[in-house]
Amino acid sequence: MYSEKVMDHFTNPRNVGEIENPSGVGTVGNAKCGDIMRIYLDIDDKGIINDCKFKTFGCGAAVATSSMATELVKGKNIEEALKVTNKAVMDALDGLPPVKVHCSLLAEEAIHAALWDYATKNNIKIEGLEKPKDDISEEEVTETY
Amino acid sequence: MYSEKVMDHFTNPRNVGEIENPSGVGTVGNAKCGDIMRIYLDIDDKGIINDCKFKTFGCGAAVATSSMATELVKGKNIEEALKVTNKAVMDALDGLPPVKVHCSLLAEEAIHAALWDYATKNNIKIEGLEKPKDDISEEEVTETY
Amino acid sequence: MDKKIYLDNAATTATRPEVVEAMLPYFTEMFGNPSSIYEFASQNKKAVDEARTTIANSLNAEISDIYFTAGGSESDNWALIATAEAYASKGKHIITSKIEHHAILHTCEYLEKNGFEVTYIDVDEDGILKLDELKKAIRPTTILISIMFANNEIGTIQPIKEIGEIARENNILFHTDAVQAYGQLNIDVNALNIDMLSASGHKFNGPKGIGFLYIRKGLKLKSFIHGGGQERHRRAGTENVPGIVGLGKAAEIAMATLEERGQKEAALRDMLIQRVLTEIPYARLNGHRAKRLPNNANFSFQFIEGESLLIMLDMQNICASSGSACTSGSLDPSHVLLAIGLPHEIAHGSLRLTLSHNTTEEEINYTVDKIKEIVAKLRSMSPLYED
Amino acid sequence: MDKKIYLDNAATTATRPEVVEAMLPYFTEMFGNPSSIYEFASQNKKAVDEARTTIANSLNAEISDIYFTAGGSESDNWALIATAEAYASKGKHIITSKIEHHAILHTCEYLEKNGFEVTYIDVDEDGILKLDELKKAIRPTTILISIMFANNEIGTIQPIKEIGEIARENNILFHTDAVQAYGQLNIDVNALNIDMLSASGHKFNGPKGIGFLYIRKGLKLKSFIHGGGQERHRRAGTENVPGIVGLGKAAEIAMATLEERGQKEAALRDMLIQRVLTEIPYARLNGHRAKRLPNNANFSFQFIEGESLLIMLDMQNICASSGSACTSGSLDPSHVLLAIGLPHEIAHGSLRLTLSHNTTEEEINYTVDKIKEIVAKLRSMSPLYED
Numbered sequence A, B: 001m002y003s004e005k006v007m008d009h010f011t012n013p014r015n016v017g018e019i020e021n022p023s024g025v026g027t028v029g030n031a032k033c034g035d036i037m038r039i040y041l042d043i044d045d046k047g048i049i050n051d052c053k054f055k056t057f058g059c060g061a062a063v064a065t066s067s068m069a070t071e072l073v074k075g076k077n078i079e080e081a082l083k084v085t086n087k088a089v090m091d092a093l094d095g096l097p098p099v100k101v102h103c104s105l106l107a108e109e110a111i112h113a114a115l116w117d118y119a120t121k122n123n124i125k126i127e128g129l130e131k132p133k134d135d136i137s138e139e140e141v142t143e144t145y
Numbered sequence C, D: 001m002d003k004k005i006y007l008d009n010a011a012t013t014a015t016r017p018e019v020v021e022a023m024l025p026y027f028t029e030m031f032g033n034p035s036s037i038y039e040f041a042s043q044n045k046k047a048v049d050e051a052r053t054t055i056a057n058s059l060n061a062e063i064s065d066i067y068f069t070a071g072g073s074e075s076d077n078w079a080l081i082a083t084a085e086a087y088a089s090k091g092k093h094i095i096t097s098k099i100e101h102h103a104i105l106h107t108c109e110y111l112e113k114n115g116f117e118v119t120y121i122d123v124d125e126d127g128i129l130k131l132d133e134l135k136k137a138i139r140p141t142t143i144l145i146s147i148m149f150a151n152n153e154i155g156t157i158q159p160i161k162e163i164g165e166i167a168r169e170n171n172i173l174f175h176t177d178a179v180q181a182y183g184q185l186n187i188d189v190n191a192l193n194i195d196m197l198s199a200s201g202h203k204f205n206g207p208k209g210i211g212f213l214y215i216r217k218g219l220k221l222k223s224f225i226h227g228g229g230q231e232r233h234r235r236a237g238t239e240n241v242p243g244i245v246g247l248g249k250a251a252e253i254a255m256a257t258l259e260e261r262g263q264k265e266a267a268l269r270d271m272l273i274q275r276v277l278t279e280i281p282y283a284r285l286n287g288h289r290a291k292r293l294p295n296n297a298n299f300s301f302q303f304i305e306g307e308s309l310l311i312m313l314d315m316q317n318i319c320a321s322s323g324s325a326c327t328s329g330s331l332d333p334s335h336v337l338l339a340i341g342l343p344h345e346i347a348h349g350s351l352r353l354t355l356s357h358n359t360t361e362e363e364i365n366y367t368v369d370k371i372k373e374i375v376a377k378l379r380s381m382s383p384l385y386e387d
Ligand SMILES: Cc1ncc(COP(=O)(O)O)c(C=O)c1O
Pocket: C236, C237, C238, C239, D010, D070, D071, D072, D073, D074, D076, D101, D103, D148, D150, D151, D152, D177, D178, D179, D180, D200, D201, D202, D211, D326
């Protein structure tokens, strides 16, 4: 069902855990399956994401996309981090089964939520970032299963 | 499907053929399946059935009951011959499958028709014998199949 | 002959040993439920997908348009009932033929009781559908044409291409019961404009209790058996993995051997027909001489009745049938033979011989010899026959 | 452990080698169509009759009341749809439960779309049907009560005797989906007032793609699959002879081993439950502790999600499931776990382990060890868990 990369990131997830006093935290839930993901960001003065950690209550795809997403944003600046879409995460994982596409949205949304938290705390505006919804609505997900 | 006795009478039918100048001939058809049976009787002055022959266009059960029926009436007097019912023929054959019960009626009716023919020709009345119907109507047959 | 001569391959066929071989591991070793998510079950999922691919390729169909069922009857029921349900808002008229298998005819009767109208198109004396009648029967409310690819009794092959074109021109769905044709004839669902197609494993040396329905992508048909999400939510029930694997293997072999097998069987079949028609008086061949399945011969012998003939052949170790197997308990003469215009008593004396790849010339000759003897014997007992 | 540990016997079972052995001759040798009239086919007819007799005896049913189908889903669909059709003139109300298999639930939805009303009775927190609700739900128009014998997820055994009595007193037909119970529990259709009962071969070490429906004599049910005259005109389609023979053999073995097997499995199952509940914090057993199938254990582990758990077990060579196999593609939490009152996120972390006669103590111990490790690992990753 899952690609080798997914299985790798699922069984040895990178960056599991919490960051104390994070620059931003985002927690999102998935309306479709009820799963939950939390992302912690440590962002330095130059706006570089120095560290990123996650905690996920979710399926194998959710864990793997969390892991991959944290890897992808680490070391990036905020602008670049915004480009880590669910599509980018899926590609990096060699794809997901159609029924699991929505899981990858969790990762994207969690990063956005953490960035929003950072922006709010620091009273800045991040170009292209919208206020995250509380959860991912069903409409956004097109499933072919 | 058929008992051994049925198979025996089917493969080696007794009394197949015609009687020249018969005392009575009866031909009946079966409304249910379209099959046809003809019975020839040779009845002597004392009312004894000296000979009996048949021709049948019909299934295995029809052939076997024809054969058995002719055996059963041979040597009998008319009164006794009337007692050769389809039930009696079936019993003598160790039974028939339910779907084939109607076939045995052909034999009974053919004997009756031949006796009626004999009675008409000789202008006598046979106690208990009714004018045969042209064929055996569906109502008389109860099938359990 | 000591050996049994099996000439009833239209009723059912022997499963090929290679097919059984292919199935075996899926009973006791790789027995998992394909819907399960663990690795152990993924091999079963793969096996099911492979069978689906083989069958799709054999029909030039999309892989995802093949749905496994429990056999021809279920496929036929599904196609008709689900089409009726899905398209009732468009119309409630269905067209079929008078010579369909009972899986179609009785399903049509069921639909008639539920408010649908069904037109049963005639065939000509050769058993070929009357296309002009078909065209005339079309109404604005016609939602489905269901015509069999080849007939199970007299083997006639129907003008499927023409029917497909008529259906397409009139924007009507076209289903074909290919239970007898699949594995014997080349079928391209795209070239022939077929929207749905039924087939059954045990008719082409596959296992019993497994078949498929082809449903062209985009049709609104729902499931017939409701429940779990198997077969892309269209056919509930734990997949019969060994059956599906066997079906796939049988399809693979059938397609690989189709031409050669067909030629061999047709040659023997022609010899059979030739001998019967020249050596037995008052015999006729039922169904079109050329437009028929390579393995089918169907005769009527005047003045004799079918069951007697079959039993006597059986006593000579020859397995044959008269009409279709599933109605052999019935007393009615074949609706197919009546539809080609045979009178009742002649329809009653019919004999169907259907060959397989294992049939030999020797078997055919022996069979004809026996038919000759038996027909003569039964005629001598028949009140209808005067010689 | 190198060997695979298969603890998903509620999803499907391995076919017993004796069953495969019994089936084999019917593929390639005795392959005839049971409806054919020649001697060669009569052995198949006999084999089918024998299987029917075995199954009838196992239920204390009449032989002619057993009808072979393609599995549990077909049996369930047939029972519900044909009852609805046959008794619609009496009423259009059906009662079932909230914890039925989708083969029942989705068929009920189908019937609802076709003008029937369905009441879904609640279960208590142990997963046992609320009999008082059932009684209250009965209307003059109620024609059918369909309650499963034992649940496929949490294994709870329903109060079938009481339900049968309620149905009988109110002159309502009673169908039970015994797909999980048949072969594990003793069932007497007369003592229990059961009018219809569904079962499926692959759930009791028989083949896939074959099952049966028991229909008490005298019921007006018509066929669900229309066509040939097989199964006393009630279920069309060439009989799946190897499947039927395998079903009969599996039933025979299941009944002969029922007591001993049940005791053995229940003992291991109890050990499993004991260890999990004492060694893993925040774990609960779903379903009644005693009124459950001998081979079923179903747990919820707070703060973790089911699929992750399953995949990690799979990587340790342990096959288990969460909810039912046929819905494992689905994202919704189990309707059964929601029905017993679990909140959404706990329902999501459930694990079903179902044993077979081959399960060993060693396997159970290894499995518990692994569950402990994995649960701990997943909790350490969970945003819901604070230690
Ligand atoms: C309780 C119950 N009913 C019905 C079914 C359906 O049976 P099958 O998948 O064999 O059609 C199952 C299993 O899948 C089941 O567990």
